[in-house]
Amino acid sequence: DIQMTQSPSSLSASVGDRVTITCRASQSISSYLNWYQQKAGKAPKLLIYAASSLQTEVPSRFSGSGSGTDFTLTISNLQPEDLATYYCQQTYGLWTFGQGTKVEIK
Amino acid sequence: EVQLVESGGALVQPGGSLRVSCAASGFAFSSYWMTWVRQAPGKGLEWVANIRQDGSQKHYVDSVKGRFTISRDNPKNSLYLQMNSLKAEDTALYYCATSEQSSSWSLKYWGQGTLVTVSS
Numbered sequence: 001d002i003q004m005t006q007s008p009s010s011l012s013a014s015v016g017d018r019v020t021i022t023c024r025a026s027q028s029i030s031s032y033l034n035w036y037q038q039k040a041g042k043a044p045k046l047l048i049y050a051a052s053s054l055q056t057e058v059p060s061r062f063s064g065s066g067s068g069t070d071f072t073l074t075i076s077n078l079q080p081e082d083l084a085t086y087y088c089q090q091t092y093g094l095w096t097f098g099q100g101t102k103v104e105i106k
Numbered sequence: 107e108v109q110l111v112e113s114g115g116a117l118v119q120p121g122g123s124l125r126v127s128c129a130a131s132g133f134a135f136s137s138y139w140m141t142w143v144r145q146a147p148g149k150g151l152e153w154v155a156n157i158r159q160d161g162s163q164k165h166y167v168d169s170v171k172g173r174f175t176i177s178r179d180n181p182k183n184s185l186y187l188q189m190n191s192l193k194a195e196d197t198a199l200y201y202c203a204t205s206e207q208s209s210s211w212s213l214k215y216w217g218q219g220t221l222v223t224v225s226s
Contacts, residue, residue: 001168032211034210043201043218044143044213046213050210094168095141
C-alpha cells in the first residue's frame, strides 16, 4: 500500500501569513494527489485535484504543487476562515489519505 | 443542487451486521464512480471502498475486505455499504462521495455522514 506522510501535524499562524503543508508518498504517484479541507463538524471539501488544479470556487490563495513523491499545499494570505484540518489523498493505487494537518490561527 | 444523504447508522454489537445507505439527487448518479470514506471519532479520513458506475468494479481497503460489500442501485439513485462481522475499530462516521476519473479521482461531492458505533 502507498503511505502518505503529511507534515507538520499541526501549525499555528497569523492572519496574512503564508502557510505550507507537505505530503510525501512512499512511492511515486505521478500527479494523483488531491487536497481537502475539513472544518470542525463538517464533511471534507475538495480544494485541489491532480496536485495543482484548483477546484471551482475555491479561493485563489490556495495552491498546490509537486509530482512524483513530494507535494505541497500553500495557503497564501491566511484568513480566519481557513481554520481547519487539511488532508492529502493519493489515488494512484488503492486510495489512502495523509494523517492530516491542523491549522490554527494565532 | 447536488445532495448526498447517508442513513442507516446505528449502535451495533461486535460481530453484528449493518447496511448504510446514501441517497443521491441533483446529478446523474449513474455516471459517477461512488465512494465510501470513514472517519473514526477524533481521527483522520480513511477510504473504505468504491464502485464503478455500472457496479462492475469494486475496490476495498484491506481492513474491510471480505466483511464489507459496496453496491448501488442506479434506478433508485442509491449507494449502499453492507457491513458484516463488525469490529470496534469500524466505529466511525461513514461518508459517501462522488469521484471522477477526469479529475484525478477526486472526491467532489460529499454527504454529511452517518454514524456507526460498534460496541457491546
